[in-house]
Amino acid sequence: MGRTFLAPAVLAATFTIFAQTSASGPSKPAEPTAASCTVTGRVVTAADGSPLKSARVALMREHAGSGPRMYAATSDSDGRFTIKDIASGRYDFLAIRTGYVDQPYQSKGTDSGAVLALQPGQQLADVLFRLTMAAVIAGHVSNEDGAAMARVRVIALHRPTEEEIIEESLPPSRKPEPSPVSSA
Secondary structure, eight states, X not given: OHXXXXXXHHHHHHHHHHHHHHHTOSOOOOOOOXXXXXXXXXXXXXXXXXXXXXXXXXXXXXXXXXXXXXXXXXXXXXXXXXXEEEOSEEEEEEEXXXXXXXXXXXXXXXXXXXXXXXXXTOEEEEEEEEEOBOOOOOOOOBOTTSOBOSSOOOEEEEOXXXXXXXXXXXXXXXXXXXXXXXXX
16 A cells, blocks of 8 residues: 555655746846866976976965866976966966975066966966075084084085086185085
8 A cells, every 4th residue: 555655656746846946937047157267387396497397386365256266287297387366367387296395486587486376268378486405414513522512603515516616616626625605
């Protein structure tokens, strides 16, 4: 007896759903949206230009507004990345990877970070990020008795290579002298 009432109830619900769907009429077209932007490029090492896999490339909206605050992608084994469906606007643009110094976007002809302004529908290609390997010098400074020393200035030195000597046009008789890289 339960099956007898169940089948007609299912059929009645199905007809009701179809009747409501067809009665709503044709669907409205989606609201037109501003054409989205795309940014593509590569992330490589600054030392030799080899591709960097798993670098994170991010566009962060300069001012809060409607839509997502950040768009991001990760570079593939060839160092290539693609960020799609970006809303037009002004963005801080950078690449980061563990073991490397963060690199802000640099427009052609500048040495410092630049704001990336994307126009509706813009397709920006061949962006190149050259990441410099990060380094840390760690240790303890102690006196001849092994006791820790305080307020000691430590300077990292860099001995110029033969190429650097030639570039600087130093006299060949002069031996390379260490030069300070940084101090702590």
